[in-house]
Amino acid sequence: MTKNRLENFSDAVIAIILTIMVLELRIPHTTAWGSILELYPLFIAYGLSFAFIGIYWINHHHLIHAVGAVNSRILWANMLLLFCLSLIPWATGFMGENHFEQNSVIVYTLLCMLPAIAYSFLSSAIIRSKNPNTQALRILQKTKTKEYMSLALYVLALVSSFWNTSISLSLIFIVSCIWIIPNKQIEEIFD
Amino acid sequence: MTKNRLENFSDAVIAIILTIMVLELRIPHTTAWGSILELYPLFIAYGLSFAFIGIYWINHHHLIHAVGAVNSRILWANMLLLFCLSLIPWATGFMGENHFEQNSVIVYTLLCMLPAIAYSFLSSAIIRSKNPNTQALRILQKTKTKEYMSLALYVLALVSSFWNTSISLSLIFIVSCIWIIPNKQIEEIFD
Amino acid sequence: MTKNRLENFSDAVIAIILTIMVLELRIPHTTAWGSILELYPLFIAYGLSFAFIGIYWINHHHLIHAVGAVNSRILWANMLLLFCLSLIPWATGFMGENHFEQNSVIVYTLLCMLPAIAYSFLSSAIIRSKNPNTQALRILQKTKTKEYMSLALYVLALVSSFWNTSISLSLIFIVSCIWIIPNKQIEEIFD
Amino acid sequence: MTKNRLENFSDAVIAIILTIMVLELRIPHTTAWGSILELYPLFIAYGLSFAFIGIYWINHHHLIHAVGAVNSRILWANMLLLFCLSLIPWATGFMGENHFEQNSVIVYTLLCMLPAIAYSFLSSAIIRSKNPNTQALRILQKTKTKEYMSLALYVLALVSSFWNTSISLSLIFIVSCIWIIPNKQIEEIFD
Numbered sequence: 107m108t109k110n111r112l113e114n115f116s117d118a119v120i121a122i123i124l125t126i127m128v129l130e131l132r133i134p135h136t137t138a139w140g141s142i143l144e145l146y147p148l149f150i151a152y153g154l155s156f157a158f159i160g161i162y163w164i165n166h167h168h169l170i171h172a173v174g175a176v177n178s179r180i181l182w183a184n185m186l187l188l189f190c191l192s193l194i195p196w197a198t199g200f201m202g203e204n205h206f207e208q209n210s211v212i213v214y215t216l217l218c219m220l221p222a223i224a225y226s227f228l229s230s231a232i233i234r235s236k237n238p239n240t241q242a243l244r245i246l247q248k249t250k251t252k253e254y255m256s257l258a259l260y261v262l263a264l265v266s267s268f269w270n271t272s273i274s275l276s277l278i279f280i281v282s283c284i285w286i287i288p289n290k291q292i293e294e295i296f297d
Numbered sequence: 298m299t300k301n302r303l304e305n306f307s308d309a310v311i312a313i314i315l316t317i318m319v320l321e322l323r324i325p326h327t328t329a330w331g332s333i334l335e336l337y338p339l340f341i342a343y344g345l346s347f348a349f350i351g352i353y354w355i356n357h358h359h360l361i362h363a364v365g366a367v368n369s370r371i372l373w374a375n376m377l378l379l380f381c382l383s384l385i386p387w388a389t390g391f392m393g394e395n396h397f398e399q400n401s402v403i404v405y406t407l408l409c410m411l412p413a414i415a416y417s418f419l420s421s422a423i424i425r426s427k428n429p430n431t432q433a434l435r436i437l438q439k440t441k442t443k444e445y446m447s448l449a450l451y452v453l454a455l456v457s458s459f460w461n462t463s464i465s466l467s468l469i470f471i472v473s474c475i476w477i478i479p480n481k482q483i484e485e486i487f488d
Numbered sequence: 489m490t491k492n493r494l495e496n497f498s499d500a501v502i503a504i505i506l507t508i509m510v511l512e513l514r515i516p517h518t519t520a521w522g523s524i525l526e527l528y529p530l531f532i533a534y535g536l537s538f539a540f541i542g543i544y545w546i547n548h549h550h551l552i553h554a555v556g557a558v559n560s561r562i563l564w565a566n567m568l569l570l571f572c573l574s575l576i577p578w579a580t581g582f583m584g585e586n587h588f589e590q591n592s593v594i595v596y597t598l599l600c601m602l603p604a605i606a607y608s609f610l611s612s613a614i615i616r617s618k619n620p621n622t623q624a625l626r627i628l629q630k631t632k633t634k635e636y637m638s639l640a641l642y643v644l645a646l647v648s649s650f651w652n653t654s655i656s657l658s659l660i661f662i663v664s665c666i667w668i669i670p671n672k673q674i675e676e677i678f679d
Numbered sequence: 680m681t682k683n684r685l686e687n688f689s690d691a692v693i694a695i696i697l698t699i700m701v702l703e704l705r706i707p708h709t710t711a712w713g714s715i716l717e718l719y720p721l722f723i724a725y726g727l728s729f730a731f732i733g734i735y736w737i738n739h740h741h742l743i744h745a746v747g748a749v750n751s752r753i754l755w756a757n758m759l760l761l762f763c764l765s766l767i768p769w770a771t772g773f774m775g776e777n778h779f780e781q782n783s784v785i786v787y788t789l790l791c792m793l794p795a796i797a798y799s800f801l802s803s804a805i806i807r808s809k810n811p812n813t814q815a816l817r818i819l820q821k822t823k824t825k826e827y828m829s830l831a832l833y834v835l836a837l838v839s840s841f842w843n844t845s846i847s848l849s850l851i852f853i854v855s856c857i858w859i860i861p862n863k864q865i866e867e868i869f870d
Contacts, residue, residue: 107741111690114305114687117305117309118309119694119698120306121306121309121310122694122698122699123698123701124379125317126313126701128314128383129317129320131384131387133387133391133394134391135395137398137400138400142400153380156376156380164298168298178859181737182859185730189726192697192729193704195702196704200706203706203708204709207710209711209712209715210710213715286373305496308497308500312497312501312504313500313504315570315574316501316504316505316508317508318574319574319577320508322575322578324512326585327586328582328589328590328591328592330591333591333595347574348567351567358489358493477560496687499684499688499691502688503695504691504695506692506765507695507765508699510696510699510765510769511699511702511768513769515703515769517776519773519780519783524786538758539758545688546754668751668755
């Protein structure tokens with residue numbers, strides 16, 4: 107199993123996860139503005155999850171870049187990450203269809219945390235593997251702070267979801283912003 | 298992030314968007330000719346959107362060809378474009394299911410405009426990036442007129458959708474024709 | 489637009505068409521053997537269409553192999569072929585859900601003919617283009633008889649569908665067999 | 680048809696099969712914990728099938744690695760394998776929706792056996808083809824014991840599904856574990 111094929115397969119799976127999410131957008135059978143506007147939670151949830159999956163795609167690329175040789179541990183940690191990500195479309199539809207009701211936000215926040223945990227498994231599997239790409243690892247090191255911060259914010263989001271769902275969703279949104287805003291250090295190396 | 302991987306991922310997402318649209322075609326549970334012919338708005342909407350997405354696929358290729366080095370701005374402008382395109386299947390099903398009722402055409406026209414705007418963001422992000430491919434940029438320049446014309450026609454289509462939906466849909470159809478009819482200048486360079 | 493990218497994109501679209509067809513298989517909410525066996529038309533239709541799309545994938549590959557330089561005509565003939573193929577999942581679900589009722593078989597047979605016609609458009613667009621790969625064209629020539637035979641059998645299937653749907657479906661099945669049974673001449677060249 | 684293209688296409692189909700399975704997860708329209716927890720059979724079935732398809736992806740890669748030249752037999756044995764795998768999402772949804780009722784487990788176990796049979800067809804088609812990659816074949820030989828063991832366990836699972844469905848599902852789970860636990864011999868060669 108080459109690193110290249112692992113990446114191509116993961117890319118395909120992530121592209122499909124990203125896109126089938128749109129199938130969760132229900133088509134109303136009436137065109138009154140009211141019934142269209144009623145869908146807004148689905149669209150907000152969709153936008154939030156689209157950014158979430160997009161960020162994982164980019165980070166996954168940087169991570170796989172650091173792989174020297176693919177072993178079983180990396181292979182299955184990667185599978186676990188894809189599995190966790192594949193639950194996001196369901197969580198998105200669930201939260202959107204139920205208009206951000208508390209339980210649906212709790213479930214969504216929980217399912218947003220899972221990929222973060224699987225990602226750290228994959229990350230440590232790569233570090234423990236033979237011949238990792240040291241330059242790529244150094245770059246990953248620089249995003250480590252962001253990773254821990256994200257995980258902490260997700261835990262905070264999960265806890266706060268039992269009290270106030272707006273805070274949870276804002277925290278998830280903030281995590282996305284942290285990753286979308288360019289990291290100068292990474293960019294300087296690649297530019 | 299290499300330009301090649303950005304293009305492959307975008308291609309995969311566009312291919313999925315193009316194809317899952319067919320899942321919005323409802324399967325009638327009776328085979329009377331009447332109930333089959335009743336589906337014609339879904340098929341017309343599907344054909345229109347298929348051409349629409351197909352054109353974006355081709356143009357996106359020309360655009361990415363001009364990228365020198367991928368930076369965060371390009372990455373996220375590209376994500377925004379993919380997000381806007383991913384709403385087209387929903388808009389297509391919505392308009393088709395509701396037999397081109399006015400509000401559904403307004404929504405469809407609006408969602409056809411969004412990718413055009415995201416496309417111009419991506420276009421300017423590439424021009425402002427380091428080391429763009431100047432030859433490819435020159436070719437893009439030649440389609441600039443088409444781009445502005447398309448955007449103007451979409452605005453016109455949106456405005457007219459509040460009065461007469463046939464005009465809107467005709468305008469969207471005309472924009473597609475503008476892009477499908479070969480641009481001799483581009484072709485001469487590639488042939 | 490390189491020939492390679494055209495092929496990759498087409499491959500992705502065909503792979504998606506092939507696979508989303510499975511989503512048309514309804515999940516019964518009771519597990520009585522009767523209700524499971526009642527689904528047999530869906531599974532037969534699915535198998536038939538899976539072979540149909542699979543054959544197009546293989547032939548499409550041989551066809552694109554003959555392309556010298558991609559021009560607008562080839563690009564859009566290819567898009568038309570993908571569009572026609574993308575209607576097969578709908579036709580499959582329609583015929584399966586309605587237990588091979590006459591009208592559903594007529595529609596299915598008609599939609600099986602469309603890709604054959606689009607394929608011949610693409611084929612002649614390639615022959616008329618600049619610098620086609622002559623060796624690949626010679627191989628294509630050898631399958632020309634098969635192509636004409638298939639088209640004739642589809643027309644026969646369409647006509648007979650108005651009288652006897654079993655004959656139509658048998659003819660479509662025979663066309664698939666014609667293509668699946670190895671063409672010694674082609675194989676000798678590739679082996 | 681090059682081996683590379685066969686592999687890319689198969690990878691795409693497997694990636695789609697893996698991912699569209701998530702669309703079988705029903706979205707409850709109430710957020711009571713009871714109605715969420717009621718979905719647990721769907722999630723268990725999904726996890727089981729995700730591992731199942733993932734294992735086929737990895738094994739398929741090793742198998743295709745052994746191909747010297749693609750011939751018709753290999754092409755169609757591969758198509759048959761993809762067809763059998765594509766039925767897994769349906770079987771997963773069927774079993775999950777019906778809360779592991781006996782008949783649904785019988786069907787699931789049966790459909791888990793089919794890819795194993797198609798896989799052995801493909802495997803022997805490759806061995807009988809011209810110029811197989813002998814080194815890759817030697818590696819495949821080492822997993823032959825696992826293959827026979829899996830097939831025997833699937834047969835056992837099928838038989839026991841008529842008596843006790845828990846045993847069947849445990850056996851299917853055990854087969855997955857057999858493949859996920861790293862095979863030291865293979866790893867030593869690749870590492």
